[in-house]
Amino acid sequence: MTSLSISPKSRDDLGALRRECGQWLKDKREAAGLSQREIAAKVGIEYYTFISQIEAGRGRVPPERYEAYAVGLGVDPREFTKTMLRYNEPIVFELLFKGEPAPVQPVTKESSISELEKRLALLESRLMQD
Numbered sequence: 724m725t726s727l728s729i730s731p732k733s734r735d736d737l738g739a740l741r742r743e744c745g746q747w748l749k750d751k752r753e754a755a756g757l758s759q760r761e762i763a764a765k766v767g768i769e770y771y772t773f774i775s776q777i778e779a780g781r782g783r784v785p786p787e788r789y790e791a792y793a794v795g796l797g798v799d800p801r802e803f804t805k806t807m808l809r810y811n812e813p814i815v816f817e818l819l820f821k822g823e824p825a826p827v828q829p830v831t832k833e834s835s836i837s838e839l840e841k842r843l844a845l846l847e848s849r850l851m852q853d
Contacts, residue, residue, distance in 0.1 A: 737813075738780065740810045740811070740813060741781075741783070741810065742779070743780075744780065744807070745779055745780040745781075746778070746780075746837075747810070748777060748796075749778040750837060751796045752796060755796050755797055757795070759771045759772075759774040759775055759778070765792075765794070765795030767788065767791055783811050784807060789803055789804050789807060805820065
């Protein structure tokens, strides 16, 4: 039996995925009009600061909370679970869903602005390097 080793680069990739997951969760929470305290209460997480850690990419939604988190955000629990796997368990996600089309995420004004702000910041940082 061979063991799967994670290279330093792939650890960095996993960290980036975790931060993207946190941003996705934050965007969904804000679109639902919920504070971190409110989603923590809906999900059954005692400390809202844990939500802050998750949204910053320093923690993960516990799998036993996926359904409650999805319902709290108004997201389909199956799609929520697939999204969590895509960000947190990319190898498992690839094995399970390889070849399936990616779900279409509805474009909202908030997500479009957020995405444009990220792109602008990236371009500005590249210009500053030159």
